[in-house]
Amino acid sequence: MTDASMQGGAAAPSRKSSIHTIDARTKKRNAAEARFKAYGLAAILVGLFFLVVLAVSIVRNGLPAFTETTVDLEFVLTEEQYQEAEGTLFKTAAYTDFFIAGLREQLVEDGVEVAFDEDAIERILGKVGGNLREFYRANEDKLGEPVSFTMSASSRVDGYMNGRVTRDGLEDSRFLMATDLDLVDVLRDAGIITQSFNWNFITGADSGVDNPGGAGIGASVVGSFFMMIVVLVLSLPIGVAASIYLEEFAPQNRFTDLIEVNISNLAAVPSIVFGILGLAVFIQFMHLPQSAPLVGGLVLTLMTLPTIIISTRASLKSVPPSIRDAALGVGASKMQAVFHHVLPLAMPGILTGTIIGLAQALGETAPLLLIGMVGFVARGYPDGFVGGFTEANSAMPAQIYTWAARADVSFYEKAWGGIIILLLFLLTMNIIAIILRRRFERRW
Amino acid sequence: MPLLWLFLIVLAIAAVGYVLGRSRALQSAGGDSRDLHSLPSYYGTNVAMKAAVPAFLLMLVWLLVQPLYINTVISGAIPDSAISDGANLGLVMSEVRRTAEGLDALVAAGEMTEAFARSARADLGDITQRLQDAGQIVTSEVTQPILRAAQDYRVMNATGSLLMSGAVIVLSLAGLLWGLRESQAAFRARNVVEAGVRALLIAAASIAILTTIGIVLSLVFNTIEFFRLYPASDFFFGLEWAPSFSGRGGSSELGVIPLLWGTFYISIVALLVAVPIGLFAAIYLSEYASRRVRGIAKPMLEVLAGIPTIVYGLFALLTVGPLLLSVFGREGLGWMQAGTAVMTAGIVMGIMLIPFVSSLSDDIINAVPQAMRDGSYGLGATKSETIKQVVLPAALPGIVGAILLAASRAIGETMIVVLGAGAAARLSLNPFEAMTTVTAKIVSQLTGDADFASPEALVAFALGMTLFVITLGLNVFALYIVRKYREQYE
Known part of the structure; x- marks a missing residue:
């Protein structure tokens, strides 16, 4: 197929010019060709562009969830001050006053001058007085000694430090005033307000609607973990057994056809329908505990089984028949040939498929x-191994949804942060699957 | 947890059976394994299987049947007078269960003796108080019939699980003895074990059928229940979706048409995004791209398919929605009121479907025989002419199948529409308005506090049924088309 032949075909009988000069019709056809190719390239680029936008918005919105803004202050409360504060009517207000006095002193020492009042401190730090009182009532021996306090700043100050809240967009409210930001700036320059890595986000549990700063994803990671144990323990053996039967033993009959049709249809049933199944069968009918990872795991098992069966069958099919023939030839039974020879050879492929199925199940939310x-606040870790399955808990994607559905905008940051954690898990699982495939998969 | 212990005990019996069966068979052959019919391990496995499998089956059946039986007995014993106005038997039964669980928890925490929990003369106010103090959810004061029922419930449950433990262990031991008796040199242990394993394999494969049956039954029964409370014609042809929040029914308008319209509108927008991009990407990847470009671009596009839908939902709600609002909202063209809209959900869903369309179409385009392309080139056609006039027509049935599969995905997608499409059910043509879908309403009707027997909750099952039938129909049709196409070239 050369240019010459193509032009010859196109420009038929009345060619007067040389075949080396391209005529109008060929030009048009070549332009159409280039256009068509450009459409294809553009489509790919658009797809990749979406991927990049998605990645950027996840990282940009999610990273702030991993930092927290704290106020560190060394503070001394004398015995007399303690007695005085306990003697007043508004005890926490008295503590707040002492705290402000301490802060002023510190600022004077540092040589900074800024005016602020009690309300500003409460907007930035929340209920300082209450926290101080709680501490000193519990540790009376610390009176008179310098104690360094680390208190987390309010979510809006956190947002200002992370750039989510800006001066331009700020409307004065009872949560934050523009003047507070000046104070925050000064305190930051003085090293009193600092940012650090938010371990609580990774290890902590959900905090409830009114405290976005303290929310963590740890408890729901544990919930997801227990769910994945259920999915793995049930779907791997059942999936492998079903695939072995269908691939190696099933006779050609209507029962086999029925199973095959069912598996391919189940693979395409919307995940929410599996949720309805779980609700009706496991919770309404069998009265298993609501919100328990055990029930979640059962539902996800039913959902991932078709995926695992399909990939397991593919890897069983890829083991060449000569292996089976050789085993049968030396006197193995059919069952022995499958379990001693075919299955071990197919194992890397099966594990890869299982991990990918698990990754799918890990990210599934709707069921x-x-x-x-959802709508349930996972405030703590389950106690014990059995409790991990049966106690109400959340799971990573459900936790993310819960945060996204809350009214307070500060939770959005947590939701994005949760997505980063979820995607890290998925990435790890997929990388393990790829490594398994690269290292152990054999080609015949 | 006694269930876990029971499970472990049966496993232990099976393990002991394995060792005993193996050694007994060897003994009967005088220690020479060549005189056995099968390998020694098969004799052990035979015993272990007989000890474990029937016992586990009994356990499973018992666990399924016992709650049903207890429920029937207890609810038969509750007098009609105990069911107050506006409540029904189901509500009373759940109250009974909660009370029983509360008593269980108190006894487990050591705050109440077993005898006290069972005593019939216990003071109702005192019990309620203690249950509430312990953080158990008890709505109002526990009434006499409910307390009696709860006490009966606990007793029956306790005897039930005791009986089950006994029966399971006895059955397991019986299986062990039976297996041991058989462990003689002449016994064809391998054949028996293999038949057993084969039966287990068939059972595993049948789970797919059981799942489908479970889905269909749970949808059908609740849907019938719903149509008993709410006329089917109003559901299928009603133009209004306005469930009442009281949970009592009567004033709700539960027409499915606005939801179906929202579903289809969003799916169409999604397909308008996904099909051109996905199809052109597939054409480029399979016909034009070099091996290297293909090796990089294809997996990158497929990453989009591996991202969980919750991520897309958040992306719609917090990135795409505000972006569209800044262009089409009040400060821009003024067409859009809020970030959640058909466009928002549709575009994001389209992005999600790109790899789905592209990899399916890619496979189908690659399946078109090279000879057809070569024939076209031989006649002087350019590459794009070949694709448009030879490859695509040949691949068309498969591509239509792929698009139908993508459509069924779009219709069943939940998280993106829950977060991105809004909650208002509307019949409108404006794609910048919030609309809602079947899946989003299933979620909102079943996650509220509504009582499961009310039409407002049951409608979710009717919606699920509608969704199931539509997606199943699309899938079957798509697979039919794809299969028909395949027959032409294989």
Whole structure:
């Protein structure tokens, strides 16, 4: 296929010019060709562009969830001040006053001058007085000694430090005033307000609607973990057994056809329908505990089984028949040939498929909404191994949804942060699957 | 947890059975394994299987049947007078269960003796108080019939699980003895074990059928229940979706048409995004791209398919929605009121479907025989002419199948529409308005506090049924088309 032949075909009988000069029709056709190719390239670039936008918005919005803004102050409360504060009517207000006095002193020492009042401190730090009182009532021996306090700043100050809240967009409210930001700036320059890595976000539990700063994803990671144990323990053996039967033993009959049709249809049933199944069968009918990872795991098992069966069958099919023939030839039974020879050879492929199925299950949200994993605040870790399965808990995607559905904008940051953690888990699982495939998969 | 212990005990019996069966068979052959019919391990496995499998089956059946039986007995014993106005038997039963669980928790925490929890003369106010103090959810004061029912419930549950433990262990031991008796040199242990394993394999494969049956039954029964409370014609042809929040029914308008319209509108927008991009990407990747470009671009596009839908939902709600609002909102063209709209959900869903369309179409385009392309080139066609006039027509049925599969995905997608499409059910043509879908309403009707027997909750099952039938129909149709196409070239 050369240019010459193509032009010859196109420009038929009345060619007067040389075949080396391209005529109008060929030009048009070549332009159409280039256009068509450009459309294809553009489509790919658009797809990749979406991927990049998605990645950028996840990282940019999610990273602030990993830092927290704290106020560190060394503070001394004398015995007399303690007695005085306890003697007043508004005890916490008295503590706040002492704290402000301490802060002023510190600022004077540092040589900074700034005016602020009690309300500003409460807007920035929340209930300082209450926290101080609680501390000193519990540790009376610390009176008179310098104690360094680390208190987390309010979510809006956190937002200002992270750039989510800006001066331009700020409207004065009872949560934050523009003048507070000046104070925050001064305190930051003085090293009193600092930012640090937010370990609580990774290890902590959900905090409830009114405290976005203290929310963590740790408890729901544990919930997801227990769910994945259920999915792995059930779907791997059942999936492998079903695939072995269908691939190696099933006779050609209507029962086999029925199973095959069912598997391919189940793979395409919307995930929310599995949620309805879980609600009706596991919770309404069998009275298993609501919101429990056990129920979530059962639902996700049913959902991932088709995926695992399909990939397991593919890897069983890729083991060449000569292996089976050789085993049968030396006197193995059919069952022995499959379990001693075919299955071990197919194992890397099966594990890869299982990990990918698990990753899918880990990110699935819709069915979990219906079995009650949302709207419930996972405040703590389950106690013990059995409790991990049966106690109400959240799961990572359900937790992210819960945060996204809350009215307070500060939770959005947590939701994005949760997505980063979820994607890190998925990435790890997929990388393990790729490594398994690269290292152990054999080609015949 | 006694269930876990029971499970472990049966496993232990099976393990002991394995060792005993193996050694007994060897013994009967005088220690020479060549005189056995099968390998020694098969004799052990035979015993272990007989000890474990029937016992586990009994356990499973018992666990399924016992709650049903207890429920029937207890609810039969509750007098009609105990069911107050506006409540029904189901509500009373859940109250009974909660009370029983509360008593269980108190006894487990050591705050109440077993005898006290069972005593019939206990003071109702005192019990309620203690339950509430312990953080158990008890709505109002526990009434006499409910307390009696709860006490009966606890007793029956306790005897039930005791009986189950006994029966399971006895059955397991019986299986062990049966297996041991068989462990003689002439016994064809391998054949028996293999038949057993085969039966287990068939059972595993049947789970797919059971799942489908479970889905269909749970949808059908609740849908019938719903249509008993709410006329089917109003559901299928009603133009209004306005569930009442009281949970009592009567004033709700539950027409499915606005939801279906929202579903289809969003899916169409999604397909308008996904099909051109996905199809052109597939054409480029399979016909034009070099091996290296293909090796990089294809997996990158497929990353989009591996991202969980919750991520897309958040992306719609917090990135795409505000972006569209800044262009089409009040400060821009003024067409859009809020960030959640058909466009928002549709575009994001389209992005999610790109890799789905592209990899399916890619496979189909690659399946078109090279000879057809070569024939076209031989006649002097350019590459794009070949694609447009030879490859695509040949691949068309498959591509239509792929698009239908993508459509069924779009219709069943939940998280993106829950977060990105809004909650108002509307019949409108403006794509910048918030609309809602079947899936989003399933979620909102079943996650509220509504009582499960009310039409407002049951409608979710009717919606689920509608969704299931539509997606199943699309899938079957798509697979039919794809299969028909495949027959032409294989």
